[in-house]
Amino acid sequence: MDIKKIQELVKLITKTNIGEISIEEKDFKITIKQKKEAAQNFSVPQFQQPQQLAPATAPKTEKPKEEPAPKADNLVTIKSPMIGTFYRQAGPGKPIFINVGDDVTEGTVVCIIEAMKLFNEIESEVTGKIVKVLVEDASPVEFDQPLFLVEPS
16 A cells, blocks of 8 residues: 555544544555543632631730821812823823812812713812822722812812
């Protein structure tokens, strides 16, 4: 049997579902077996419920000095008017719109919120001094989420 006939037999077996073929001629014998696909075993990982750990009791040490918290009774909150991603600057390398301690007036752009690939400038609705930034840069915000605390002037 010549090599071309053997190649044709191999092609025939690969195109069909024949698992094995054996041919005998006078002093020649050939057996061609189709390679079986390896069975794929899928296992679903078993997750265990995290165990509740008792809160660790830290040794009593001196408390770090905290900055006096601003009086909340006279502060105005600038809130997010939409859902999106909060940015403190217009782009990488650009200056931050406002920092703690900066004075703002009505209409001053305090941040940008990206929603559906649109960048919306958020303006202050009050005149005063920025006391605290409540959101990390490039973090998601919800509708009506507090963004800044302003001490009105």
